[in-house]
Amino acid sequence: MPTATYADRTVEVNDEGFFVDPAQWTEEMAPEIAEAEGISQLSEDHWRVIKLMRAEYAEKGSGPSVRALGKTSGVSVKELYQLFPKGPAKLAAKIAGIPKPRGCI
Amino acid sequence: MANTIEKVSIIISKGSLEGIYPGLIMANGARAEGIEADLFFTFFGLDAIHKKRYEHVKVATVGNPGLHLATLAGGLPGMSSVLTHVMERKMGKLDIPGIPEFIEMISDTGADIYACKASVDLFELTKDDLVDQVKDIITVGEFYELAAGGEIIFT
Numbered sequence: 001m002p003t004a005t006y007a008d009r010t011v012e013v014n015d016e017g018f019f020v021d022p023a024q025w026t027e028e029m030a031p032e033i034a035e036a037e038g039i040s041q042l043s044e045d046h047w048r049v050i051k052l053m054r055a056e057y058a059e060k061g062s063g064p065s066v067r068a069l070g071k072t073s074g075v076s077v078k079e080l081y082q083l084f085p086k087g088p089a090k091l092a093a094k095i096a097g098i099p100k101p102r103g104c105i
Numbered sequence: 106m107a108n109t110i111e112k113v114s115i116i117i118s119k120g121s122l123e124g125i126y127p128g129l130i131m132a133n134g135a136r137a138e139g140i141e142a143d144l145f146f147t148f149f150g151l152d153a154i155h156k157k158r159y160e161h162v163k164v165a166t167v168g169n170p171g172l173h174l175a176t177l178a179g180g181l182p183g184m185s186s187v188l189t190h191v192m193e194r195k196m197g198k199l200d201i202p203g204i205p206e207f208i209e210m211i212s213d214t215g216a217d218i219y220a221c222k223a224s225v226d227l228f229e230l231t232k233d234d235l236v237d238q239v240k241d242i243i244t245v246g247e248f249y250e251l252a253a254g255g256e257i258i259f260t
Contacts, residue, residue, distance in 0.1 A: 066137050067200065067210065078213040085215075086139030104130055105201050 006032045011097075018093065018100050022057060025097025033095045037086065046083055046095075049073055053089075053096040063093045065103035112141040112255030114248070119260070120149030121165040122189060122204075128260040129153075129207050136214035141255065144211065145248050147221035151228065154220060154236050159204050163189040205236075212238035219243050219251070 001020065004013045006029035012020040017036075019025055030050060034042050042050075052073050053063045066089045070077040080088035089101045113135045117128035128144065135142040152158040166172060166179035166188055178184065193203065202210060212218055220235055220242045232242060243251070 066133075066214070067202070070210075076213065077210055081136070081213070081215050087137050089137060090139065104134055105199070 014099075016094075016100065019097040022054070022098045025054075029097065030095050033097075037091055037094065039084070039091075039095075042095075043083070045075055045079070046092075049075060049080065049083065049088070049092045050096045053092045053098055057093075057096070057098040063089060063096070063098050063101035065089050065101055065105055067105050068103075110135075110140055110256055112143075113258055114143045114145060114252035114255055115258045115260065116145045116147060116248075117150035117153060117260055118148045120152040120162065122162050122192060123164060123169070123171075124260070125150065125153045125162060125204060126201075128258070129204070129211060130201075131258060131260075132216050133207070133211050133214060136211070136216050142211075142214075142216040143251055144216055144218045145221060145243075146219070147224045148227075151220060151224050151230070151235075153204055154208060154218065154239055155230070155234060156236055157234070159208065159236065162204055164192055208236060208238055217251075219248065221245070221248070 001012050002015065003010050004017065005011070007026060009029070011024040011029070014020055031042055034046070039046070049069065052069070056072070057063050064072060066077060066080060069089055069092070070080060075083070084091040093100055113131070115128045115132050117125055119125065132142045132144050146154050152162055163185045166174060166185045167176060169179065172179065172188070208218070217240045218238050220239050222242050222244045225231075225242050232239065
């Protein structure tokens, strides 16, 4: 199993870099994961989405798709792509330390 | 990093519900993966971006063996509307948007939407007949220029 080091702690990740165990994630790790994905500064809106991803994962066992995220976060689809250009649901899940959301829409 | 797809150009050429959705889903899914995507509507596929028609796209009930419906039954008046209604309700339950909302969402993801010039001329349309999300009416040559370096998907 590959590992990554964020905020001086080693965590298990899968081949795509998603956390294997979301419990290993801490908020201090998020900026480092984001930076590795090309997001140099996490804004308030980024955090709103990241926290929502974690909350939804905790509740339902998987993160939301972009469409669902747009509906529940109050951040429009357009803004989501501005915040996370390389795929909002996918990137936000990675930064939030949860598995990649599965869903076609 | 293993092999990755960086860009897709998706052609939608059919005007039935089942002819349009796969291309829309693939374009939206590409953007969700961070893949660059363009959509090119040609021939009857133009109905998906036609202001007066895109709310009224129907399932093809004749010549569609996948429906497992006798051809004669499929041709009965109103059959297409009824089955379209059933399909839309099922899709609604899965939170799959209707075509107008889907087009808007795909445009919001940053995918560019184009109409085929030959088809627009053939059906005697103008840009005013098409939804605002259409970026341009382009020739097949211009489409290939846009698609250069990516994958082309024909639906």
